[in-house]
Amino acid sequence: MHDPLAVLPGYTLRRAANAMMADLSARLAPLELRVTDASVLILIDAQSGSTASGIGRILDIQRANMVPLLNRLESAGLVRRVPIDRKSFSLELTPEGASRLAKARAIMARFETDLLDRIPREHRSHLVPALNALWQP
């Protein structure tokens, strides 16, 4: 049967995101990183000293859900929580975290080029600006 939903932007957006995230998940699995783990590592690396709340605000992850996520990353030896004051912690990559992130970056770079390669050339440059318009404030 032909899929009558495939003309709807909302539907195609969801299908495309599901397919691509499943792909990226599978590629990151050998590193024992989830997609969200990788984005958190990237953000900590980009601004060492961020707090859990700050990272969560950028990635739209609830404060409460950052706790088990960071616990996992810390248990895996990838991230350290360093006290800023008596209320909050600064997040830093460990050397192991930095090396894991380097591998993740290589995988993600390949993933991104594979993604773009799937898109017909004439549409390619329009994707990111169109998508950003959908979620950015």
Add this chain to the structure above:
Amino acid sequence: MHDPLAVLPGYTLRRAANAMMADLSARLAPLELRVTDASVLILIDAQSGSTASGIGRILDIQRANMVPLLNRLESAGLVRRVPIDRKSFSLELTPEGASRLAKARAIMARFETDLLDRIPREHRSHLVPALNALWQP
């Protein structure tokens, strides 16, 4: 802090899909329909007589997960399971299901135009073809 991930197609795809699905979910909530419910109703309407397995194949929903979904729709009086043979069932909309679907279609039509309106005009027509290239076989 500036978000260094916003240039990545994969990341923007996920953020856009999450934002749009949260929006559509909220719009459908007054009808007591989830996003997936609405797409199942559309497919049943488009090809009355489909089986649960068939609908699941099109929408990429596991057979096992179709069961509670259809149970809910049937309990809500929106869908009927009519025996085809002694092994499978044909899915049909009830009158109530058809009327609920009509309301859902109006909401979704508005949602889709609002979505497209957010995208700068020069990128707009490229979105659906680009997204379809990412998930269709």
Add this chain to the structure above:
DNA sequence: TATTGTTATACTCTATAACTATA
């Protein structure tokens, strides 16, 4: 032999409420 419907189950992701302590 392949497929349909089903049950049971588990895991991930996400959202909310509440609490403590500190800025």
Add this chain to the structure above:
DNA sequence: TATAGTTATAGAGTATAACAATA
């Protein structure tokens, strides 16, 4: 008074394995 971190919990969504019955 607002914020950071935390705990506990519940709801979705999704994936797998297994089974009976039928095509």
